[in-house]
Amino acid sequence: MSNSTNKRPVILTGDRTTGPLHLGHYAGSLKNRVMLQHTHEQFLLLADTQALTDNAHDPEKVRRTVLEVAYDYLAVGIDPALTTICVQSALPALTELTMLYMNFVTVARLERNPTIKTEIQLRGFERDVPARFLCYPIPQAADITAFKATIVPVGEDQAPLIEQTNEIVRRLNRQIGHDLLPEAHAMIPRVGRLPGIDGKAKMSKSQGNAILLSASPDEIHNAVLQMYTDPNHVRAADPGTVEGNVVFTYLDAFGDDQNTIEGLKARYRRGGLGDMAVKRQLEDVLQSLLAPIRERRARYAGDPGYVMDLLRQGAFKARERTQTTLEEVRTGLGLFSL
Numbered sequence: 001m002s003n004s005t006n007k008r009p010v011i012l013t014g015d016r017t018t019g020p021l022h023l024g025h026y027a028g029s030l031k032n033r034v035m036l037q038h039t040h041e042q043f044l045l046l047a048d049t050q051a052l053t054d055n056a057h058d059p060e061k062v063r064r065t066v067l068e069v070a071y072d073y074l075a076v077g078i079d080p081a082l083t084t085i086c087v088q089s090a091l092p093a094l095t096e097l098t099m100l101y102m103n104f105v106t107v108a109r110l111e112r113n114p115t116i117k118t119e120i121q122l123r124g125f126e127r128d129v130p131a132r133f134l135c136y137p138i139p140q141a142a143d144i145t146a147f148k149a150t151i152v153p154v155g156e157d158q159a160p161l162i163e164q165t166n167e168i169v170r171r172l173n174r175q176i177g178h179d180l181l182p183e184a185h186a187m188i189p190r191v192g193r194l195p196g197i198d199g200k201a202k203m204s205k206s207q208g209n210a211i212l213l214s215a216s217p218d219e220i221h222n223a224v225l226q227m228y229t230d231p232n233h234v235r236a237a238d239p240g241t242v243e244g245n246v247v248f249t250y251l252d253a254f255g256d257d258q259n260t261i262e263g264l265k266a267r268y269r270r271g272g273l274g275d276m277a278v279k280r281q282l283e284d285v286l287q288s289l290l291a292p293i294r295e296r297r298a299r300y301a302g303d304p305g306y307v308m309d310l311l312r313q314g315a316f317k318a319r320e321r322t323q324t325t326l327e328e329v330r331t332g333l334g335l336f337s338l
């Protein structure tokens, strides 16, 4: 690898492998990652061990999803020559770093982490929270620092995890006596979270309000038909509301002709434009966005051996990288070594 590539800032981000990716992932992060791979050294982590934190009862699903998410990455244009895709559980250095970092984090701090607090509430865990779940900011700090990533593209909800990562980095660097580990910056997408097709704040497969990247033309058609609009816009002639109207939100997110969209909005507000007409426009946009993605995905899914090979190569490169950091941390802390 050339020096100039080595000097590119390192990006690490990942996805829990709990289900195939959807349009929300595409709008919020995948599109960005496809661009960033040209200017940064990018690692994508298939976070299967993290997925187990609340899916330990279904490891088979987590295992299966590793490949599904890899297909999604490749289908949207993640280029394995530019981005290293790696499976979290294949990188033992991450676990060892986690164990070391745990000495630098208090239980009180974990319980105060806003992301963890919210997620524990959402899942109704209370005191029955799996220890690994409560601790997950620590392995996530291990993920980030093992690659010495300085940029971590994540959703806004994950920002407190980056803050906690940097606390660990500062403590460790102080203990070691020099700035071995870099601090990381969260890169939060400018676009807000994409709502589900039912208008709920978050698109998610488990809520049944998602359009998967692998959706068939019929599934796309039906999703658009069901899509939440303005419940008070009963007849085409009535004036309608654009704000909170999912069809327009998606047109803004995925349409490429801003003038046409603004024109549609004006007509809708004035009255005289029916929901079906706008939905037809959106369906066109989504069908042409997803058709090439679906085709590429089918090609990769038809050749799992090839994708497995990519994951092996990714693991190889990532093992080397993360093992080096681990050795540096061990040496820095002055641990015993044979």
Ligand code: TRP
Binding pocket: 012, 013, 014, 015, 016, 045, 047, 050, 140, 143, 144, 152, 153, 154, 158
């Ligand atoms: N927690 C992230 C999510 O919920 C996934 C993840 C695991 C991650 N390790 C990471 C993200 C490291 C950024 C950096 O999707």
